[in-house]
Amino acid sequence: MKKTTLFTLLVLLATSCKREFIELNPLSTVSTDVLYKTDKDFQDAVVGSYNVLQDQYRDFWQFGDLRGGDARNESAPQAPFTRMDNFTLDYNEVVLIASWQKYYRLITRVNTILARIESVDAAVIPGKNRHVGEARFLRAVAYFDLVRIYGDVPMITKLITTEEAYKLSRDRVDKIYDEVIIKDLPDAKSKLPATYSGADVGRATKGAAKALLGRVYLTRKDFVKAEAKLAEVIPMGYSLLKNYNELFDYTKNEHHSEYIFDVEYEEGIGEGSNFTNLFIPNATFISDFYGVKGDRVETASPTEGLFDAYPAADLRKEISVARGITDKTGKYIPLRTSGVQWFTKKYMTPVASTNDSRANWKIIRYADVLLMYAESLNENGKTTEALTYLNQVRNREGVPAFATGTKEETRERIYTERRLEFYLEGHRWFDLVRTGRAYETLKAAGMRPHMTLFPVPLTQIELINDRAIFPQNPGYE
Amino acid sequence: MTWETQQQVNVGVDASFFKRRLSLTVDHFRSKNVDLLLNVNVPDITGFSRSLRNVGEVRNTGWEFTLSSLNLAKTIEWTTDFNVSFYKNKVVRLGPEGDPIYSGDNVTMVGQPIGMFYGWLTDGIFLNQAEIDKGPVYNAGAADRSRPGDTRFVDVSGANGVPDGKIDSSDKTVMGSPYPDFYYGMTNRFSYRNLGLTITLQGSQGNEILSEARHYTANTRGRYRSLAMMNNYWKSDQDPGDDKTPRSNDAPTGNVRGQYSQRFIDDGSYLRISNVTLSYLIADKFAQKIGLNSVRVYTTATNPFIFTKYTGFNPDVSNSSDPLRPGVDQNDYPLPKSLVVGLNIGF
Incomplete structure (x- = not known):
């Protein structure tokens, strides 16, 4: 009762004084209404978007590797990791709730940047192109992960109100690819620089956008476009490091010739990885x-x-x-x-x-481009050519090159090569799913056919509370 | 967004009897809170998880009775103050669509009080394979499906609104109320010559507590120490324990740990002796002899006794900062018991 009395008092007070008196901007925080005016504001907002990605990718190995069967949780049974490992997680799993939250937080930050930057005089924002390019690249990363983890999800590309959010349905995966991911990445590619210098190194580049688009096409089994896009990355100046172990020597510069895009972590300043x-x-x-x-x-x-x-x-x-x-x-x-x-x-x-x-967490590196290119070539009937790119990777690893092979043999060899090359780099599970081998590979570990997708957090389904537009994924109801 | 507004009507009667030796106050109120302003969960697709919103309308009614009496006024003086209050609240309207608000394991829905406990009802445990075969089983066919010894949940509903033999989110329902039938308190004061005794007690009756703390203290994991209530757990068909405590199992099956269910609900009624003070005023003459105005010795026991069936530290858990999540015990810090012996000296 006390609280409400106080409240009524406040109401009385409020009506008796001028609006300006009670509507002050807080001093300790900045509200969005006064931000997004200068180039620095937008640059900061883009950093804020990378920040969400950095947060989310501390967990990405759980999806990419723990679920994929090659990595196993061996700690004294830590239940959440075990559930990810043995396919017993359900719609209340914390990592699923948190990931959904973080990807949409990232998308909202990007949408805010994209909406606000249009209303500011371009002359004031010399870095506009780059800000837009980075923002759209990050949004593509988020949606690409979302559709691969949850399947259909609400496609949001502008600022929405809370009321609108309750009415949004889960959009088809294909629509999200066609209308966001495959639109964002080419635009990012055209706006981003090929390289950065100084403190900006680590931001998304033209090469990163192209390579990721290649992966998107490959995931959709559009091998012709994947081949074309990845072919554009090959002559961009990337090259394999001489030794595989240099990739994992974190005391050296992680932005080497094989690096294309990482999630950046740094020790000693509260930005370290786990x-x-x-x-x-x-x-x-x-x-x-x-x-x-x-x-x-x-x-x-x-x-x-x-x-x-x-x-x-x-x-x-x-x-x-x-x-x-x-x-x-x-x-x-x-x-x-x-x-x-x-x-x-x-x-x-x-x-x-x-x-x-x-x-760092490597999202994409040149060996991946080579193997994806080899896979696309092979699927497009250019097996001999595919072998040369596959062998480029094998040469570094001290294993004999494949001189010949049928299309089927080559396909299997590329799959195996990816498995060994990218162990615990976030690829295994998504490779198994996109090539249709997940169930046969993992059924012994407890997988059931519907589990190529994860369940949508129940909290979100209950909030929307309309199964007709916002249902659970099949098998998880 | 607008301010929350409240309209309230109070009616009260003050009466006294027997030359004011007995006085009674009766207070009745009805209030209506409109444009209820609450920090509620919103879909994450907005980029935010919680937001302040005007979410609806709540009606409150209450009766408060206060009784004061002077029982004895001779050499021994004895007074009693007693109060009891009955409150009820009911959500009348909620948001534009009337959809329930789920906050953790509480739900706020039209027609119910704010923040009722929400989860699965339980019906003992599966004693053997035959009972498992009968169902309803959680996640049938999966690695973490229900096994003998796991909790049996009640098949309340299904995807189509009727029981479907499966245990899933559609079986969640209101499983308890954090609101007591009444709160009460009483203070008795006795004095005899220079000796004084005050006893204060308070309590609540009829409320339930959702013990999230038991997620840790009674988690069937078998690796940690548990509350004694877990001792007689299901071990086998032949040794089913007390027929209600699920088996001990590190890997979660049958969702005995994943979801809050009736298993975590306790009767939260309690009666607490919150204060007992005994004092003695040393005779003025004696005090003045040693150069003092007055000397009083006393001893106070704070929270010396509590009578409750609740298994946690403190059944008075209504201290959540979130008004939509009343009655949840998250291992709140226990109330300390203390005994103070003191001396009051006046110069």
């Missing part, structure tokens, strides 16, 4: 060896199947996964002699405090 602490095995001699302080969670260890899939000569094996370490004296110490005996090595780098690793 990958090193998440994946390191729970053994002090290993964390001491790598100089990793803080948690040892062991949430993504290679399965034995993956461990054995690497050919003996494959140089990637020793860099990606391991059974132990060789200490300074040259002595080999195995991780364990019973139970889980292998671990993920790719993300090991000195870390001073928990979840503050400098390791």
Whole structure:
């Protein structure tokens, strides 16, 4: 009762004074009405959008790898990771609720930038093209992830009111590809620079937009367009690093010749990633060896199947996964002699405090472009040509090149190559789904046919509360 | 968006009897809150998860009775103050469409009080495979489907609005109320010569508590210490425990842990002796002899006793900052018991 009395008092007060007296702009925060005026404002807003992506990609391995069967949660059963791993998660899973939230937060930030920038005099915003290009690139990333995780989702490309949000339906995946993703990426491509310098390095580039568009076409099985788009990336000046292990030496510059687009993390300034602490095995001699302080969670260890899939000569094996370490004296110490005996090595780098690793998350790198290009060529009947690009990747890894092969053999070889090349880089699950192999590969792990999509968070379905326009995905009702 | 407005009517009677030795106050109010201003969940597709909105209309009615009596006024003086209040609230209108507001495990829907507990009703546990075969089973066919020893939920409804033999989100329903039938409080004061005794008690009757705390303290995981109520759990067909406590199982099956259900609801009625103070005023003459005006010694016990069936620390959990989530215990800090012995000296 007290609260309401106070409230009535306030109402009385409010009517007796001038509007300006009670409608003040807060001093501690900036409201959107006074922002979005200068070039700096828009630049900051774009950084705010990257920020959501950085947040979301701390969890992306769960979708791309934990679900994909090659990485297994080996920590003392941490239920959410186990549920992702063994296909028992449901519509209340926190990572699903949070991901939905973050992707739409990113989309809203981008939509705000795009709406506001049009109402500002272009002369005041010298960086307008780049801001728009980066914003649309990020929106494409968000929608591409959304449709691959949840399937049909509301397609929102402008600012909406809360009232409107209750009436929006889940739009078809195809519509979102055609009307957003495949429109945003070419526009981003035309507006973004090929490279950056100084502090701007790490922002989305022309090459990133093209390569991602190539992946989008490949995902849609539009191999002709994928081939054409990826062919444009090949002569852009990217090249494979000489050694596979340089990709995972985070003490060096991560923006090397093979880098195309990463989610950026940096240690010591509150912008670190969690990958090193998440994946390191729970053994002090290993964390001491790598100089990793803080948690040892062991949430993504290679399965034995993956461990054995690497050919003996494959140089990637020793860099990606391991059974132990060789200490300074040259002595080999195995991780364990019973139970889980292998671990993920790719993300090991000195870390001073928990979840503050400098390791970036690679969204797209040149080896991926080469293998996607090879896959498109092969699907388009150009198997011989495909083999040359496949072999470019194999050459680095110390495994023999394939001189010949049928289209079917080559397809399988490219799939295997992707599996070994990109272990725990967020590809495995989405590769299995887009090539239609997810169910056969993972049914033994508990997958059922409808699980190529994840359930939509129940909280969102209940808020809209109209199953006719906003239903749950089949199999999860 | 506009201000929330409230219209309220109060009617009260003050009466006293027996030369004012007994006085009674009766207060009745009816109020209507329009354009209810609440921070509610909104679809994430707006880019935000919560937003302040004018969401509807709520009616409140209440009766408050206060009774004060001077029971004895001789050498022994004894007074009693007693109060009891009955409140009811009901949501009349909600948003443009009248859709319920789900906030965590509470629901606010038209025709019900604000923030009722929302979840699955339970019907004991599956004692054996035969009962599993009968159903209703959670997530049939999946790896985490219900097994013998898991909680049996009630098949309230289905995708088409009728029970369908499956346990899913459409089976969620109002499963309890955080509102008591009444609150009460009483203070008794006794004095005999220089000796004084005051006893204060308060309580609520008929409310329920959703113990989110039990998600941790009674989680059937088997790896952590649990409340004693979990001791007699289902072990096998032959040893089904108390027939209501689910089996201990680290990997969640049958959704015994994922969702809040009636299993987490407790009777929240309580009676608390919140204060007992005993004091003695040392005779003025004696005090003056040692150069003081007055000396009083006393001892106060705060919260010495509580009578409740609730398993958590403190059944008085109505301290949530979210008005849409009343009656939820999230391992709130327990009330301290204290015993103070004191000396009052006047110079």
